[in-house]
Amino acid sequence: MTNRQDSAAEPPPGLGEPPAVPLEFAAFCELHRPRYLSYARVWLPDQTDAAGAVQQAFAEIAVQWRELLGSSNPTAHAWQILRGTVNEHTLRADPPAGPSRPADDDLAILHYIVGLAAPEIADVIGTDTASVAGRLRRTMLREASGW
Known part of the structure; x- marks a missing residue:
């Protein structure tokens, strides 16, 4: 036998829970x-x-x-x-102090600072590995020419 007071004191299922995603x-x-x-x-x-x-x-x-x-x-x-x-x-x-950062700089950050390989970067930003590798090379060459 259940006690009506105890069951009435409990919140209905789903209340107070975050919405399902x-x-x-x-x-x-x-x-x-x-x-x-x-x-x-x-x-x-x-x-x-x-x-x-x-x-x-x-x-x-x-x-x-x-x-x-x-x-x-x-x-x-x-x-x-x-x-x-x-x-x-x-x-x-x-x-x-200046214009916003180029998108390719983000690739360099993901690769050299965060430590992701080109395939992982491609997964994160939604592109193919070859594109990431090429953009990383261009970024590295651009930076090296500025030294």
Whole structure:
């Protein structure tokens, strides 16, 4: 026999629980969060700021999730959201003295600082490995010519 008072005191199932997210989105977040966070920490050395930027980017990605899935390259679009969000947070912390950084510089950061190989970078930014390798070579040559 159950006690009606005890069962009435319990909240109905589902109340107070976070809303369910699509399995694909949860998998996307799990796969990309560590790399996104490593990238954000380069630009935002304070771990709280970096984590906040990544969380904000994932919130924006969640809002656009259905549209992203319908696009030709969801990963590339998500990367642009992250990159823009980190850039916004960077500008708040330290206004720039010049133009915004080139996208290829981000590849160099992911490779030389974060430590990702070209195939991993391609997975993160949503492109092919050959493109990443070529862009890394161009970035390295551009930097070397400036020495």
